[in-house]
Amino acid sequence: MxxxxxxxxxxxxxxxxxxxxxxxxxxxxxxxxxxxxxxxxxxxxxxxxxxxxxxxxxxxxxxxxxxxxxxxxxxxxxxxxxxxxxxxxxxxxxxxxxxxxxxxxxxxxxxxxxxxxxxxxxxxxxxxQEVHVLAQAGIDSLADLAGKKVNFGTDGGSSAVTARTLFRALNIEVEPVALDGRAAIEQLTQGAIAASVFVGAKPMPVIAGIPANQGLHLLPVAFGAGLEAVYLPTGFDHDDYPNLIEMETEIPSVATGxxxxxxxxxxxxxxxxxxxxxxxxxxxxxxxxxxxxxxxxxxxxxxxxxxxxxxxxxxxxxxxxxxxxxxxxxxxxxxxxxxxxxxxxxxxxxxxxxxxxxxxxxxxxx
The missing domain is CATH 3.40.190.10 (Periplasmic binding protein-like II)
Structure with a gap:
């Protein structure tokens, strides 16, 4: 497709x-x-x-x-x-x-x-609405974000509420920051933050527009480990984000409404x-x-x-x-x-x- x-x-x-x-x-x-x-x-x-x-x-x-x-x-x-x-x-x-x-x-x-x-x-x-966790190179899992700066989105927004719920359910302590979507991408590419949580209907324009050589990637969010009572299972593939995901590759995630x-x-x-x-x-x-x-x-x-x-x-x-x-x-x-x-x-x-x-x-x- x-x-x-x-x-x-x-x-x-x-x-x-x-x-x-x-x-x-x-x-x-x-x-x-x-x-x-x-x-x-x-x-x-x-x-x-x-x-x-x-x-x-x-x-x-x-x-x-x-x-x-x-x-x-x-x-x-x-x-x-x-x-x-x-x-x-x-x-x-x-x-x-x-x-x-x-x-x-x-x-x-x-x-x-x-x-x-x-x-x-x-x-x-x-x-x-799918939960996207976009991270720098070298961050391979949500657990790798422990103790690091992670953008949750603007205070009170949907991404901020979902990010807080997600990391709390997984018992992962991070240092939250509050940035809008475009500022978060800029901070990620500069290495100022380790990851950013985006909640929205895939494909999200802000993520779909990231060049393949930017050094950013989507982290898997496995359905389980305390999330099965809070979210729905979903995932991303090459058709969703061709610049970030190779063909015949699926990245699991979760969704809210x-x-x-x-x-x-x-x-x-x-x-x-x-x-x-x-x-x-x-x-x-x-x-x-x-x-x-x-x-x-x-x-x-x-x-x-x-x-x-x-x-x-x-x-x-x-x-x-x-x-x-x-x-x-x-x-x-x-x-x-x-x-x-x-x-x-x-x-x-x-x-x-x-x-x-x-x-x-x-x-x-x-």
Missing amino acids: AARILRIRLPLVFVAIFGMVASGDATLGTGKDLDPNSSADWLGVIAGDEAGSEIELAAEMAELFATDSPFRVVPVPGDSGLNNISRLLHDPHIDAGFVSTDVLADSETQSSVPNLAASLQVVARLCP VALLAAASKDDPGHADRVAQLVDTLFSHFGELKKDGRHPKWREINLAASLPGWTRAPAAEAWLAQHEDARKGTQAKIEAGAVQSNLPVSQNQRDVLFEQYIEWQRAKGH
Whole structure:
């Protein structure tokens, strides 16, 4: 399979407002305030790091809305973590966002945001997010990182929460640092840190773009040794990262989950309508996102999948009720690229496994 060329396809109309909304510095008001020269109603979808997969997924969602549509979506860089949760709840420019299920289940998140499950609703449960541990030459295992500097990602972000959980489960003590994706790659190549943890849908642009001669490689994360109760098994191969992985080579890893969420209510009378329009366009045209040239993770998403312990947004529930075939049809793949020897054979068993994993996260926290 030819390697897919990754790029962030942000429509030009977004560029002028992108930085303003990303920083949260825009004048507060309704979605229409994002572009005072436009009569369109805007909806901000906060995603992940600018170098990650979630911002690309959000940009591809935005492309479903025609340039002459009265309703537009702007993808906003975020952290898929606590910052996204805060802006979902309080920023009038953000109506929907990506949040890691690790972050939702994390005990620190639950203590810092009381009644979180009542404050946020599920628009769609998205794809598993693979855990990438990128390391310098000479580091051959996670155990080799003991006592060394390892980037966990920005504080409160999805990578930081997952990295903390991962190393705690493996009883490996490292010296965490907090860098964004591009800064982490720079620090790795300079030898300032030993490794960096990235959590995102493979292939991640920031990793796929690393030249073969950079001296960096992905470490194996074996499913087991305390991880079987926390994560799902998965892996990487040459098709995912041709610059880093030789042909016919598999590198085992683990995965967590991510969901597209919206606030249950806001002090903005247009919020519910904007979310409803997002749902109608996204769900009705979801097939467009599964075509060649789009991020391959769209092909793994089942819009009817639930997130145990969380309420589905009314607009999503209503759309699914009106399109019963979406509930009864063939299940989309949920765990992509998984190490086959570690996964059940049938898709139904894989779906059940993922449901049990999400339920475990909700009940236990970590």
